[in-house]
Amino acid sequence: MACSHASATWAWCLFQFNAISMKKELQMNKQNKLGGCMIFLLIPILLLVGFVLVSQWTAHTPAILGADGQPLSGSIASLEKIKLGGVDQWLIIRGYDVNKPVLLFLSGGPGASEAARVLRFNSELEKHFVVVIWEQRGCGKSYPSLNPKSDLTVDQYVADLIELTDILRERFDEQKIYLVGHSWGTIIGVRAAQQRPDLFHAYVGTAQMVDVRETDEMIYEMVLEHSRKTGDTAFVQTLEKQGPPPYFGKSPIQPYATLFGREYALYEAPNIKDPEYRRDGDILMLMLKQPEYGWLDRLYYLLGLMNTFNAVYPQLQEMDFRVDAARLDLPVYIVLGRHDMNNPYQLPEEYFNLLEAPNKQLIFFENSGHGMIWEEASLFHRLMVETVLPEAYR
Structure with a gap:
């Protein structure tokens, strides 16, 4: 057991x-x-x-090559980070001859970078200027400078612009530079030209903004009328529900995107004749092929469109250059697309007529809309090289 x-x-x-x-x-x-x-x-x-x-x-900007396939002697092709207003911001600098006059391009937005389109459609300018494309704070490669948002003010952008201009003048040994703004870029461009006309040979305002609030109200009425005529009752109800601009709140980009997206689709695209732009003009597709951008920069671009726009656009609702900037003490060239429905030409034309300036010209591009400098790029190049450069260079 x-x-x-x-x-x-x-x-x-x-x-x-x-x-x-x-x-x-x-x-x-x-x-x-x-x-x-x-x-x-x-x-x-x-x-x-x-x-x-x-x-x-x-990420890099490709070298400018000579006939032998080697980097062209005396040229410049640089992607670089600098401090402006105490934060890191990026520049793309390109030119066949480093001794040519400097042209500073101000992208539209706020919150957008238009570097991809400038590089794709305006490279001809690099033969006649040192072209500087500025990635503004909170935009594109400079998106991390978004914080703190309290610094995202129109005054701060203008201060950054003037600081950058002084840096470029010293670096390239130029007393003055050319200033070219597009859309939102014309707002800070006019402000800088107003404050420091001594820094610039000329100011070129393409798709010149004048009164943001009145412009957006015009767009709303045009899109609403068109939607009614075409029987798009669903979109009419959407517009009537959100009401006319301006829009505020936590994310004002949402109602603006609804309005602007329909306005582009209905009005502008059919009037752009240039087949090259119609084929290659999509900013997102261009950006995917842009060597100056890494994949994080591409994410930054999208974030800037939302967050920087939300922070800055509501600040623009009280501006009116017919009152605030009726005199500019430098040569002024206003360039408008005849079919621009994002910024209809009536207000910029009115502003031009009352503007006091030592020399001013109003130029219409007949086969383009809001992006006339890319949609009719060859016309813009001729304007800059054959008119602005010889008339304003001193």
């Missing part, structure tokens, strides 16, 4: 040992499977992070 009892005890112990061993083995298998899944998930994440970081580190 003792022997049987001992055998039973031994068998029970052996059973418990096997059970514990099996349990540990199951736990280990589970942990191994979990670890395998973690590794399986972690590897593509690490590869993606590495890919994004490499794209940022290798």
Whole structure:
């Protein structure tokens, strides 16, 4: 009996040992499977992070090449970060001859970068100017300078612009530079030209803004009328529900996007005749091929469109250059697209007529809209090289 009892005890112990061993083995298998899944998930994440970081580190602007395929002597092709207003901001600088006059381009927005379109459609200007494309704070490559948002004011953008102009004047040994603004860029361009006309050979306002609130109200009425005529009752209801601009709140870009998106689709696109622009003008597709941008910069571009716009656009509702900037003490060239429905030409034309300036010209591009400098790029190049450059360079 003792022997049987001992055998039973031994068998029970052996059973418990096997059970514990099996349990540990199951736990280990589970942990191994979990670890395998973690590794399986972690590897593509690490590869993606590495890919994004490499794209940022290798971002560059291509060298300007001579006939021999080598970098052209005396040219400049630079992608660089500088401090403006105490924060990092980016510049793209390109020119066939570093001794040519400097042209500073101010992108539209607020919150957008138009570098991709300038690089694609306006490269001809690099033969006659040192072209500087400024990625403004909170935009594109300079998106991280968004914080603190309290610095995203029109006055701060103008201060950044004047500081940048002084840096460029000193660097390229020029007393003055050319200032070209597009859309939102014309707002800070006019303000800078008003404050420091001594810094600029000339101011060129393309799609010149005058009174943002009145312009947006005009767009609302035009789109609403068109939607009624075409029987788009659903969109009429959408517009009537959100009401006319201005829009405020946490995310004003949403109702503005609804309005502007329909306005572009209904009015502007059919009037753009240039097949090259119609084929290659999409800013997002251009940006995907832009070597100056890494993948994080492309994300920054989208974030800037939302967050910087939301912070800055509501500040523009009380401006009216017919009152605030009726005199500019430098040569002024206002360039308008005849079919621009994002900024209808009536207000800029009215502003031009009352503007006092030592020399002023109003130029219409007949086959383009809001982006006339890309939609009719060859006309813009001729204007800059054959008119603005010889008339204003001193």
